[in-house]
Amino acid sequence: MIRLICPFCGPRELREFEFHKTRAEPGSTPYAQVYERVNRLDDSVEHWQHVQGCRAWMLVRRNPSTGLVLETRILGGDHP
Amino acid sequence: MKGPSPRYSALALLRARFAGGGFWRPLWTGRRLQGAYDVVVVGAGGHGLATAFHLARDHGLKVAVLEKRLVGYGNVGRNTTIVRSNYLLPENHYFYEDSLRRWETLSKDLNYNVMYSPRGVADLLLSDGDMIDAARRGNAMRLAGIDCELMDRAALDRFCPELVASRDRRFPIVGALVQRRGGSVRHDAVAWGYARAATALGVDIIEDCDVTGVRTAAGIATGVETSRGYVQANRIVFATAGHTGVIGTMLDMTLPIETHLLQAMVTEPIKPLLNTVLVYVHPAHGETYVLQSDKGGLVMGGHLDGFPSYTRDGQWTRMEDVVQGAIALLPQVAGVKIVRQWAGTNDMTMDGSPIIDRLRYDNVFVNAGWCYGGFKTIPASGAACAQLVASGTAPDLIKAYKLSRFETGHLLDERGGGPFPVRL
Numbered sequence: 001m002i003r004l005i006c007p008f009c010g011p012r013e014l015r016e017f018e019f020h021k022t023r024a025e026p027g028s029t030p031y032a033q034v035y036e037r038v039n040r041l042d043d044s045v046e047h048w049q050h051v052q053g054c055r056a057w058m059l060v061r062r063n064p065s066t067g068l069v070l071e072t073r074i075l076g077g078d079h080p
Numbered sequence: 081m082k083g084p085s086p087r088y089s090a091l092a093l094l095r096a097r098f099a100g101g102g103f104w105r106p107l108w109t110g111r112r113l114q115g116a117y118d119v120v121v122v123g124a125g126g127h128g129l130a131t132a133f134h135l136a137r138d139h140g141l142k143v144a145v146l147e148k149r150l151v152g153y154g155n156v157g158r159n160t161t162i163v164r165s166n167y168l169l170p171e172n173h174y175f176y177e178d179s180l181r182r183w184e185t186l187s188k189d190l191n192y193n194v195m196y197s198p199r200g201v202a203d204l205l206l207s208d209g210d211m212i213d214a215a216r217r218g219n220a221m222r223l224a225g226i227d228c229e230l231m232d233r234a235a236l237d238r239f240c241p242e243l244v245a246s247r248d249r250r251f252p253i254v255g256a257l258v259q260r261r262g263g264s265v266r267h268d269a270v271a272w273g274y275a276r277a278a279t280a281l282g283v284d285i286i287e288d289c290d291v292t293g294v295r296t297a298a299g300i301a302t303g304v305e306t307s308r309g310y311v312q313a314n315r316i317v318f319a320t321a322g323h324t325g326v327i328g329t330m331l332d333m334t335l336p337i338e339t340h341l342l343q344a345m346v347t348e349p350i351k352p353l354l355n356t357v358l359v360y361v362h363p364a365h366g367e368t369y370v371l372q373s374d375k376g377g378l379v380m381g382g383h384l385d386g387f388p389s390y391t392r393d394g395q396w397t398r399m400e401d402v403v404q405g406a407i408a409l410l411p412q413v414a415g416v417k418i419v420r421q422w423a424g425t426n427d428m429t430m431d432g433s434p435i436i437d438r439l440r441y442d443n444v445f446v447n448a449g450w451c452y453g454g455f456k457t458i459p460a461s462g463a464a465c466a467q468l469v470a471s472g473t474a475p476d477l478i479k480a481y482k483l484s485r486f487e488t489g490h491l492l493d494e495r496g497g498g499p500f501p502v503r504l
Contacts, residue, residue, distance in 0.1 A: 031487055039325025
């Protein structure tokens with residue numbers, strides 16, 4: 001994985017982005033949202049921020065075993 | 081001629097001289113998987129092998145170690161070989177100190193030279209704030225009876241003269257917190273030494289054996305499903321560094337663990353240059369730690385890659401950070417070439433401290449969450465984890481490493497960074 005596609009700025013180098021955490025399962029407790037992490041070999045849904053760009057928060061779906069980015073979209077609105 | 085590896089001694093050398101070929105045996109033999117064991121340990125890395133060794137030696141149990149790939153394929157063969165016990169929190173520094181004491185005698189205990197080299201570990205400090213922080217940590221260590229020295233720049237120059245070249249820099253190093261008994265241990269020898277010693281005690285080490293599930297009955301685990309069939313076990317220990325989160329998912333649990341990559345790299349061999357281990361954390365470069373291996377290569381590592389991954393490849397940007405830091409410290413090595421680079425998967429817990437506890441079932445245990453510091457704790461973790469598994473009660477040294485501490489709020493956040501492993 002060497003770059004991500006920001007929904008606003010388009011494809012940018014990975015070092016512009018910062019990983020925050022994996023998305024908590026919907027309906028999880030506050031404890032789980034702070035401390036627990038979803039660990040699956042082939043699928044990871046994560047919160048990232050374009051810290052050295054437009055600073056948008058994004059939802060990134062990746063395969064952590066291959067490094068393939070499956071989906072990038074803006075976080076907010078009706079997205080959890 | 082079959083049989084276990086002979087005990088190493090001067091006499092054995094002499095006998096081998098006259099015994100001809102075949103005197104020396106493989107360190108661990110390819111044993112057959114049996115149907116039932118007292119304890120099945122999953123993962124033949126440092127922690128798994130050390131746990132198995134102590135279960136067999138101290139508690140006399142029948143043990144199998146199941147390994148998906150090869151002995152020492154994971155982080156025990158991928159780390160930067162640094163050992164130290166310079167921690168701030170009492171729960172940590174007593175445990176890590178126990179480990180450092182065990183390193184001092186491990187070669188004798190295993191009858192295998194693990195090349196413990198107490199060359200010192202120097203945490204380099206860059207500001208008055210760093211000095212104050214280090215003094216606090218150093219005082220905490222010394223109150224616990226652990227050696228350390230707070231050095232100013234002049235003392236540091238005497239301790240590590242190679243750093244003189246980095247003197248006139250924009251962000252000069254003002255001092256260091258040095259632990260002289262810290263240093264380096266040959267990492268592969270640790271895996272091989274434990275595997276050999278465990279095999280000699282009758283432990284079955286089974287490579288190429290993938291554990292795919294845990295079978296349960298009446299609320300306790302009864303055995304593991306593997307790629308080589310079902311194995312019955314009274315107790316199960318998971319020592320699967322880097323993949324413990326996935327083990328949690330296999331057991332329908334969500335653990336306070338993220339898997340991150342940590343890179344390391346080594347340069348071409350050069351003549352003896354660096355007599356200690358340097359640890360350098362700087363906002364401009366990230367993190368770099370560097371030492372010189374006995375072969376002469378400079379072994380370097382840095383901070384995590386920054387996001388969950390199982391690829392074991394490593395990002396170019398992080399490699400760049402590490403090299404920049406190394407050149408800032410030792411400008412004289414700027415022309416030396418890097419010959420190998422690799423990465424390992426790390427269990428990053430949400431407070432940076434390990435977890436040695438039961439996992440969901442009363443007879444399933446986990447030895448995990450070693451973050452980027454698991455190598456140095458292998459001897460202590462093996463002994464303590466074996467005691468927990470054999471007796472059912474955690475010894476005092478690991479009482480704090482409970483999984484429930486995240487819920488009860490008894491975190492061991494050495495770094496004070498909160499539940500975000502990537503932040504320095």
